Amino acid sequence: MDDDDGFFGESVAARYDETSADMFGPDAVDPAADLLAGLAGGGRALELGVGTGRIALPLTRRGVPVHGIDMSRAMTARLRAKPGGDAVGVTIGDFATTRVPGTFTLVYLVYNTINNLTTQDAQVDCFRNAADHLAPGGTFVIEVGVPELRLLPPGQTAVPFRIGPTGWAFDTYDTVTQAMSSNYVTLVDGRAEHESVPFRYVWPSELDLMARLAGMRLRERWEDWDRTPFTHESRRHVSVWEKPAG
The missing domain is CATH 2.20.25 (N-terminal domain of TfIIb)
Incomplete structure (x- = not known):
């Protein structure tokens, strides 16, 4: 494994799509891509932890320009090799702090990837980085499990x-x-x-405070991409924070 790729080097990248096959099916991908495309509203999207393009590629097929930040060259090489992969811009770096040019109407981070940041400081930095990339009125979306x-x-x-x-x-x-x-x-x-x-697990309320520290506020929280209401029994959540328009 390439040390620069952390835990997502060549040995993991080579089998990632296969071992996560259930997450690549249309039942898992389409609701997420549809919701994110609606939030993008015709603007650009930035994916933090773009990986092999599970969400970025279907989002581009919905007409949303996507740029991704990822630490792993091995994972993003798989993205590049897929049909349409050359349409997704990629920057190699730590998505908690790496900046890319321009602004976005949507920044998103899915499939528990916020937990790959193993300190609270890094997770706070991630929210600040997302807010810095967002245009006024833009949204930051995280999908993550509720600690069990x-x-x-x-x-x-x-x-x-x-x-x-x-x-x-x-x-x-x-x-x-x-x-x-x-x-x-x-x-x-x-x-x-x-x-x-x-990993580092994180509570929904803790994420809301991180968003406030970055100048954003909670707009929506659901149990899943189908907008199922979030309850005390929910085992995961999809949360949407908004950067003020003014």
């Missing part, structure tokens, strides 16, 4: 989410620092291989 701490009984720090004959996966949580990790144990030729990816 209610699944943790006293004294337990891990929650399994996949168990099978050839491997299992579990998340670990540190409720003091909000650090978490997704861990994958795979059996290969009778030997166990372990991979761990660090």
Whole structure:
């Protein structure tokens, strides 16, 4: 893996679309692209963590010019190789701080990618960076899960989410620092291989405060891209913050 690509180097990029195949289907992609295209309102969109183009490409097919920021050259190389990939502008860098020219009517960050920023300071910087790129009246959209701490009984720090004959996966949580990790144990030729990816979980109310620090306000929050109402039972949310028009 290329160190510059962090945890999304060549070994991950080569199989990313396959291992995340359920997220590339029309049922997952179309509602997100439709909602984002409506928010773009005919203007330009900036994707933070553009990856292999799961959302950027269908958004460009809806007539929205898209530019993406991503740390991983390996992931964005897959984007470039896809039909229409040359229409998406790409800047390599940390999306919490990297600036690109011009302004946008929409900045978006999907599929839990805000959690890839593993400190609160970096997440705050991300909101400020989004606001700096937005034109007045523009919107910043995040899709992310709600921390599932209610699944943790006293004294337990891990929650399994996949168990099978050839491997299992579990998340670990540190409720003091909000650090978490997704861990994958795979059996290969009778030997166990372990991979761990660090994250930082973040609450909806915490994100709202980050938005306020960046000069934005919450406009909408749904459970999903179909605008299902957000409730205390929702396991994820799609949130829309707005930069004031004046």
